[in-house]
Amino acid sequence: MTHHPRVPLVLVSGLAGGPNAELAELLRAAGPGTAVVHHDLREIHSGVVRRRLRLGERDELTVLELAHGCVSCTLREDLLPLLRRLARRPEVTRIVVRLDEAMEPEPVSWAIRNVLVGDHPVHDDVDLRAVLTVVDCASWLADATGDDELADRNLQGSPEDERTVAQVALSQVEFADVLVLAGAATDAWSAAKASAVLDRVAPSVPRVELSRIDGHSALDAVPANARxxxxxxxxxxxxxxxxxxxxxxxxxxxxxxxxxxxxPSRLHDALDVLLDGVVRTRGRAWVASQPDVAFWIESAGGGLGLGHAGPWLASPDGPKWTDVSPERRTLASLRWDPVHGDRAQELVVVTDQATPDEVEAALRGALLTDEELAQGPEAWLRYPDPFGNWHEEPCEDTEPDPARHDATAANRKEDQ
Structure with a gap:
């Protein structure tokens, strides 16, 4: 394999197509060797994706016909190989990928680092320097707190895509290195409230105004400690x-x-508190009937999901300490229990109409009582368990889905 310098890569995400395109154009104008790629997924339900590539005077539109119309196959079959080809062209000095509105930057970043194209991931060819997320100030607050599904706006990333607009809106800002504010809120109260939400879901992410930046200043705003x-x-x-x-x-x-x-049963009932007046929930849960696996709880607006996040370090089949990140080792050491190890509850909840006290009381009421705790793990395993490995609201039935039982966190990211 011929070694060559990795080409800088910038991802542009956001729910507002117009401002996203404007930011991508500013980045393209910042350097003559900048290639801009955009995949339009609006006809993906028919297996059709329209890809636009701009590089210098070249402006090329290609219609792709995919065997399985979804974000994941678009990444594997076209975007990742295209990034490798562009990175190896001598005239390309930077690549900008303007993500479709339905795409979240985290699974794309995961694919760049982990999905093999040939014998190597594309990360060997590109250097992801920044994730820029555009926030439409007129609509973002309503998007982040609403109940709409992507399908309601023809924004889904596959025919089976059941994500909510709120999930995508929040995931995009949480993963950003810079938030680019476009337009203006409808009133001062909405502006202040949106700012309060952003302060809590993306507290370390700088914000710049689209109308006041160019391609150079947008990238200059990326902090040294950006993810x-x-x-x-x-x-x-x-x-x-x-x-x-x-x-x-x-x-x-x-x-x-x-x-x-x-x-498990009381937690299932308590999850309703996260669906009304709560903006965002993210975190790990320890469920008595499934003691060896950490549950991941995530809510956004009116949608909620619960899935497995892999085994605890203290689980019989848990990972070795040397195989996990230093951050995880540190957190586990700080809370290690001589009996239960690193098993614990840790959830972060951003509330709106609901109060923190209401949410706290509902969740604390779902914990085992002292009497139940004294019965021990063998008794806990016999509790009725309404959870499979992935649980979505609204809840239509409480039977575990065997097809999803072995899904991993990495699979969930890749499949979005």
């Missing part, structure tokens, strides 16, 4: 930066922790 595509460790810290701890415009932050497991 630059680093994929979330589900057993790592749940907060990046230091969000405000005081309420603002009705928006508040709750960190829920506990050192005893949830009762």
């Amino acid at each position: 630059r595509g680093e994929v979330t460790d589900m057993h790592g810290a749940l907060l990046r930066g230091e969000p405000p701890l005081h309420p603002d415009c009705g928006i508040a932050l709750l960190t829920f922790t506990a050192r005893r497991p949830f009762h």
